[in-house]
Amino acid sequence: MxxxxxxxxxxxxxxxxxxxxxxxxxxxxxxxxxxxxxxxxxxxxxxxxxxxxxxxxxxxxxxxxxxxxxxxxxxxxxxxxxxxxxxxxxxxxxxxxxxxxxxxxxxxxxxxxxxxxxxxxxxxVLGMPGHTAWVGLNRIARARPGEAIVVSAATGAVGSVVGQLASLRGLRVVGVAGGAEKCRYAEQELGFDACLDHRAADARALAEGIRQAAPGGVDIYYENVGGKTLEAVLPNMNTFGRIPLCGMIAWYSGQGVADAMRVPALWRTILVRRLRVQGFIIFDHDDSFGAFLEEVAPLVRKGRIRxxxxxxxxxxxxxxxxxxxxxxxxxxxxxxxxxxxxxxx
Amino acid sequence: MxxxxxxxxxxxxxxxxxxxxxxxxxxxxxxxxxxxxxxxxxxxxxxxxxxxxxxxxxxxxxxxxxxxxxxxxxxxxxxxxxxxxxxxxxxxxxxxxxxxxxxxxxxxxxxxxxxxxxxxxxxxVLGMPGHTAWVGLNRIARARPGEAIVVSAATGAVGSVVGQLASLRGLRVVGVAGGAEKCRYAEQELGFDACLDHRAADARALAEGIRQAAPGGVDIYYENVGGKTLEAVLPNMNTFGRIPLCGMIAWYSGQGVADAMRVPALWRTILVRRLRVQGFIIFDHDDSFGAFLEEVAPLVRKGRIRxxxxxxxxxxxxxxxxxxxxxxxxxxxxxxxxxxxxxxx
Known part of the structure; x- marks a missing residue:
């Protein structure tokens, strides 16, 4: 015993x-x-x-x-x-x-x-969260060089890997995080092109910030949070954009749910801009763990992913x-x- | 002149x-x-x-x-x-x-x-609406034999072709239409497995009707309407289900928008069941019109699509x-x- x-x-x-x-x-x-x-x-x-x-x-x-x-x-x-x-x-x-x-x-x-x-x-970074980032970016969003991505929870275990992988692949990376210190870290240590503080802005100001940070529009929104960030990204989405839906932490405990945006405006954006929204769970992707580790472990060792x-x-x-x-x-x-x-x- | x-x-x-x-x-x-x-x-x-x-x-x-x-x-x-x-x-x-x-x-x-x-x-049937049905079913939803599909606006120009094509391909087809006469037509003339009258049911009763009509769950929801029908289908969606988003007529003029469902419940369903929601517009798919016509015109001529x-x-x-x-x-x-x-x- x-x-x-x-x-x-x-x-x-x-x-x-x-x-x-x-x-x-x-x-x-x-x-x-x-x-x-x-x-x-x-x-x-x-x-x-x-x-x-x-x-x-x-x-x-x-x-x-x-x-x-x-x-x-x-x-x-x-x-x-x-x-x-x-x-x-x-x-x-x-x-x-x-x-x-x-x-x-x-x-x-x-x-x-x-x-x-x-x-x-x-x-x-070399476990479930890193693998989640890799699957969402590659298999779900099918990110391509030259595109622009917004990553919510940008300095979290998943978001930080999403942004760094995307950056290494030649995407423009805009993070959204809570607080100036996290945003500084994303820009200065993780190499994001920009990072916006959702605590310092309402949805409208955040939308404007994203518009300025991604002036060509947003091709991929890597969704970890829901809430205000989702509302702010939607008007910035480009035609044929993708939203890999990985989490919605802002709504997990019910806060903000009762006054969250309603479906019609979302539905209209998906229709008019021909977006693809896709939910995924990492447990469905065990088969790719080896490929993930083979690619990302060397990047971590070389310090290219922090x-x-x-x-x-x-x-x-x-x-x-x-x-x-x-x-x-x-x-x-x-x-x-x-x-x-x-x-x- | x-x-x-x-x-x-x-x-x-x-x-x-x-x-x-x-x-x-x-x-x-x-x-x-x-x-x-x-x-x-x-x-x-x-x-x-x-x-x-x-x-x-x-x-x-x-x-x-x-x-x-x-x-x-x-x-x-x-x-x-x-x-x-x-x-x-x-x-x-x-x-x-x-x-x-x-x-x-x-x-x-x-x-x-x-x-x-x-x-x-x-x-x-041999023009834009028929082509829309064909693209949504094949290219967007990627329908497979043995799956179950719910089609809203089931007797409309698009929905009637979606359901008949799906039925010919071996899917279980459940329509949703307004009124008993349309439902009878969908079942008796168009060969749908079932058709539910959204005028005779609230969202909860409609959800229960869909559950009974598709006891193995719904793999594809061909979305033409939004509104109550969307709410009723969501709880019935199977893991890895697809929602080709083609229209949302229930919301086009603003009715029901102010008290429509909110995004968090939708977002959670998409995440937990790993759904794919994809908006599409037929104008992006001109290249496939020939293939569509080649397949569907003979079916119309033979009376297999009405x-x-x-x-x-x-x-x-x-x-x-x-x-x-x-x-x-x-x-x-x-x-x-x-x-x-x-x-x-």
């Missing part, structure tokens, strides 16, 4: 989640069964999609049960293995949940090479960090350091 | 158009210049898109000017020609506008073969017929008989 601490869903949120929705529990894990491994979590990933799992609503995945461990991916060290592919000491990424230790099916875990990059990147992490210390601080992230309080990929990293990253 | 009667836009409508927005004028056409032909209009086409041209709003085409002739396509007889490709007596289709006679660039007119089918079909026409008599009745059509008062392709048809159809 292995002692284990975990964060469970204490109750479903009503609108905006609070710390009361979570509870820290202690328990024990049984020894691994045939084909299983026991993992000591080092890094836990916090991602906007987790907000959806807290609700009891039909979605692409089952909701977390009340009393159940919060779902999520983590990077950890194998401490016991009954799977032939893993030995203690291996570093893996898998669906550990918000927990200090997890029992995983070996078949569901993926080995992480600590020589490739800091192991935390397997949850960010990343930034927000680290919360200790599993017990995961709820607070998660709530902050939902309000845009993170800066880059949000992680929780759950245990010591043997690689020292 | 040729005497000419025409319907002009007297004033822009405020919301729902009325007969006062139109005016009949008499005038004269000059003789054709080099490369031009003079056409005597026989059949005028009335189409929902014309509603958009009456507004002074940015769209894919310029609005009709106040005092200008209402735009539209007509089939007519060449009565004078200074274009080598046409001689008097030829039947052509072109953008005559709402007028008894028109001066057209020969290069913009297309000859119609009266032996192929009644010449009025060049405005319907069509129905609503005919208004006389140019002066075009406004009234147009207003009626916007409220769904037509039954099949809406035409105006502007002058005698030499083929007697």
């Amino acid at each position: 292995t002692a284990c601490r975990r964060i469970v869903l204490a109750e479903r949120p009503k609108g905006k989640p609070t710390e009361d929705n979570f509870r820290l529990e202690e328990g024990e894990l049984p020894a691994p069964g045939e084909g299983q491994i026991t993992v000591r979590t080092i890094w836990l990933s916090l991602d906007p999609y987790m907000r959806g799992r807290m609700d009891d609503a039909k979605s692409y995945a089952e909701p977390v049960a009340v009393g159940g461990t919060m779902e999520g991916a983590g990077v950890g060290e194998v401490i016991d293995s009954r799977h032939p592919g893993f030995v203690p000491g291996d570093i893996v990424v898998g669906r550990t949940g918000w927990a200090s230790h997890a029992l995983l099916a070996g078949a569901s875990a993926r080995k992480v090479d600590p020589a490739l990059a800091p192991i935390s990147t397997a949850l960010g 990343y930034r992490e927000s680290v919360a210390e200790g599993l017990e601080n995961a709820p607070c960090a998660f709530l902050k992230m939902l309000d845009g309080g993170n800066f880059g990929k949000q992680l929780v350091r759950v245990g010591p990293d043997p690689a020292g990253t | 040729t005497a000419c009667r025409r319907i002009v836009l007297a004033e822009r409508p405020k919301g729902k158009p009325t007969e006062d927005n139109f005016r009949l004028e008499e005038g004269e056409l000059p003789a054709p210049g080099e490369g031009q032909i003079t056409v005597r209009t026989i059949w005028l086409s009335l189409d929902p898109y014309m509603r958009g041209r009456m507004d002074d709003a940015k769209s894919y085409a310029e609005p009709v000017a106040v005092g200008g002739t209402m735009e539209g396509a007509g089939v007519g007889e060449v009565i004078d020609s200074r274009h080598p490709g046409f001689v008097p007596g030829d039947i052509v289709v072109g953008r005559t506008g709402w007028a008894s006679h028109a001066l057209l660039a020969g290069a913009s007119a297309r000859k119609v073969d009266p032996a192929l089918a009644p010449i009025s079909t060049a405005l319907g 069509y129905r026409e609503s005919v208004a008599e006389g140019l002066e009745n075009a406004p009234c017929a147009f207003l009626k059509m916007l409220d769904g008062g037509n039954f099949g392709k809406q035409l105006v008989r502007v002058g005698p048809d030499p083929a007697g159809t």
Whole structure:
């Protein structure tokens, strides 16, 4: 048996989640069964999609049960293995949940090479968020050199990779982020052509800012947020534009939903400008993970794609960090350091 | 000089158009210049898109000017020609506008073969509406046998062809139309698997009707109307469904816009079910007209694709017929008989 601490869903949120929705529990894990491994979590990933799992609503995945461990991916060290592919000491990424230790099916875990990059990147730029960026840009939006793209949540784990990949491919990149510091970072460190602060503008002013930053119009809007940013981008969309719909964090907890724009104006823009709006979920694209890693890992190693992490210390601080992230309080990929990293990253 | 009667836009409508927005004028056409032909209009086409041209709003085409002739396509007889490709007596289709006679660039007119089918079909099943149906189904929705499709405005010029083509291809076809008579026609004459009356149901009941008519869910929603029908279809959409967005007649004159559904619920459905919504305009697809005609003309000749026409008599009745059509008062392709048809159809 292995002692284990975990964060469970204490109750479903009503609108905006609070710390009361979570509870820290202690328990024990049984020894691994045939084909299983026991993992000591080092890094836990916090991602906007987790907000959806807290609700009891039909979605692409089952909701977390009340009393159940919060779902999520983590990077950890194998401490016991009954799977032939893993030995203690291996570093893996898998669906550990918000927990200090997890029992995983070996078949569901993926080995992480600590020589490739800091192991935390397997949850960010070289993990699900980076892969999401790559799929949305290539497979969904089918970005072409010379086009202009607007990226919302521009300094987040997904948006920052979208913008940098697009820039490397010869697109004009306009970010939208919350706050002057993030915008400066996007322009100066990530190489975006421009980045607009949605906190400093209403939808109309933001629309005008986008018009000036992309004077030839917008060919791709990489949608992570919904809300005011969507409203501001729409009038700037070019004929035959594409909107890969990846997330809508502004609306996840119900704020702004009741007075959001109505469908007719959106529908008219899609029709008149012949736009393509396409929702996608990264789980449908596992087949391309290898191609993604092959392309992007070298770019990260050479520093041509940069990343930034927000680290919360200790599993017990995961709820607070998660709530902050939902309000845009993170800066880059949000992680929780759950245990010591043997690689020292 | 040729005497000419025409319907002009007297004033822009405020919301729902009325007969006062139109005016009949008499005038004269000059003789054709080099490369031009003079056409005597026989059949005028009335189409929902014309509603958009009456507004002074940015769209894919310029609005009709106040005092200008209402735009539209007509089939007519060449009565004078200074274009080598046409001689008097030829039947052509072109953008005559709402007028008894028109001066057209020969290069913009297309000859119609009266032996192929009644010449009025060049405005319907074998013209722009039929081509629109074909493009939306094949190129935009990429329909596959075994899928289920919902078609709104199911007995209209576009919807009736969408449903019949889909049925011939092995899709399950559910129509939505206004009134029991149209629904009966769609099921009994057009061979739809089911057709639901949107006048007899609110959005919730309509959604339940669609659920029963397409128990495996809906893979394609061919969107012609917006409004309540869109709301009813959305909860029935299957993962990876497609919505070719062809029109939104329910919202063209502003009715229902102020209390239409808001974007967040739509956005969530698109994201969670990974839908693809794509606007399209037939003018972008001229290159495929030949392929369309080659496939569909024989089907019409063999009676495997049926069509129905609503005919208004006389140019002066075009406004009234147009207003009626916007409220769904037509039954099949809406035409105006502007002058005698030499083929007697």
